[in-house]
Amino acid sequence: MRKQAGPSQRQLRVGEEIRHVLAGLFARHDFRDPDLAGAEITVTEVRVGPDLRHAVAYVARLGRSDIDALLPALKRATPFLRAQVAHEVRLKFAPELTFQPDHALDEASKIERLLHSPEVARDLGGEPASDKKGGM
Secondary structure (H helix, E strand, O other): OOOOOOOOHHHHHHHHHHHHHHHHHHHHOOOOOHHHHOOOOEEEEEEEOOOOOEEEEEEEEOOEOOHHHHHHHHHHHHHHHHHHHHHHOOOOOOOEEEEEEOOHHHHHHHHHHHHOOHHHHHHHHOOOHHHOOOOO
């Protein structure tokens, strides 16, 4: 029995096409829902199931960590978004869309701040030249 190591090329391609369509929709702000109308939403990744009937879109807000507050609005807008994806992406079935927060950007920003903090910069810089002992 052979186990599949990861997503197939088709899953990756379809996921990227869906990500592109969703990113375009979020960039245009074509939403009646006031929670989504002015929101800057970034689609970082879309993972599509093996049967191409389910897709999970990972979303974030650049520079902000309040994406969780927009999940109910995204759930309300899912039928509209699914219809737009069905219109743009040529598939036999329009995939069911679900949205998950992507906190990877928040974590990267947190690590970046930590690396540039004075305490860490001091530790990374090593000892001052006057404290170093003679070498070999």
